[in-house]
Amino acid sequence: MVQGNREIDAAHLVNTTWGEHLARLDQDPRATHEPVGHLKEFDLLKHFPALRDDLDPSALFPRGSVVSHQAWIGPAHARTGLHHDLLDNVALTLRGRKRFYLLPPGSVEAAQLVSRKFDRWARLSVLGVDALAQRLEAQGLAAPQVVDLGPGDALYVPRGWWHEVVNLEASVLLSGFFGSRRRTWGLWLQTGALQLAHNAGLWRRGHCTCHSRATGPG
Numbered sequence: 591m592v593q594g595n596r597e598i599d600a601a602h603l604v605n606t607t608w609g610e611h612l613a614r615l616d617q618d619p620r621a622t623h624e625p626v627g628h629l630k631e632f633d634l635l636k637h638f639p640a641l642r643d644d645l646d647p648s649a650l651f652p653r654g655s656v657v658s659h660q661a662w663i664g665p666a667h668a669r670t671g672l673h674h675d676l677l678d679n680v681a682l683t684l685r686g687r688k689r690f691y692l693l694p695p696g697s698v699e700a701a702q703l704v705s706r707k708f709d710r711w712a713r714l715s716v717l718g719v720d721a722l723a724q725r726l727e728a729q730g731l732a733a734p735q736v737v738d739l740g741p742g743d744a745l746y747v748p749r750g751w752w753h754e755v756v757n758l759e760a761s762v763l764l765s766g767f768f769g770s771r772r773r774t775w776g777l778w779l780q781t782g783a784l785q786l787a788h789n790a791g792l793w794r795r796g797h798c799t800c801h802s803r804a805t806g807p808g
């Protein structure tokens with residue numbers, strides 16, 4: 591489980607149990623003063639295959655594409671930092687409500703705010719969407735687009751589109767990354783080599799979304 595905002599702050603990964611995490615979903619993290627715990631990239635259908643009786647994610651994706659789907663499960667106010675993914679994405683809300691802030695490809699790049707922090711499948715922004723929106727407004731540029739999703743709503747986020755996502759309520763999201771075989775396997779090899787170098791401490795060591803800062807020296 592991830593605590594806080596690993597896209598902007600140091601990544602903080604903690605162990606929890608399924609029961610503990612679900613019990614905290616209904617609590618307002620601001621009332622308990624605990625960091626918001628967000629279970630990310632969880633393989634929901636592998637752990638609970640009976641859900642496949644009600645849910646057929648393949649219906650959402652183009653035929654012949656390679657798909658990897660994972661669930662994001664968190665309480666109200668859980669969020670991701672501003673980022674864009676390297677693959678196309680369909681986000682399907684199963685329970686609760688979520689808000690997506692969206693900015694077109696090139697917008698964070700033009701503001702020279704792309705982070706050097708390592709994430710195998712995404713690029714991250716130095717600033718969150720609130721701070722970036724203020725800056726865009728001051729420059730007379732368009733504000734981020736806002737899309738709210740409820741249960742059963744799906745949103746297609748093309749690769750390269752910057753997005754930051756916040757839970758308006760405790761929610762369960764099934765997210766599917768997909769791409770053509772050629773693009774997906776090409777990226778898998780390229781990013782896999784970087785991940786190996788990173789794991790060996792040769793690339794962006796201590797500056798990533800995959801390792802807790804506390805596990806080793808910077």
Ligand SMILES: [Zn+2]
Binds near residue numbers: 788799
């Ligand atoms: Zn790492």
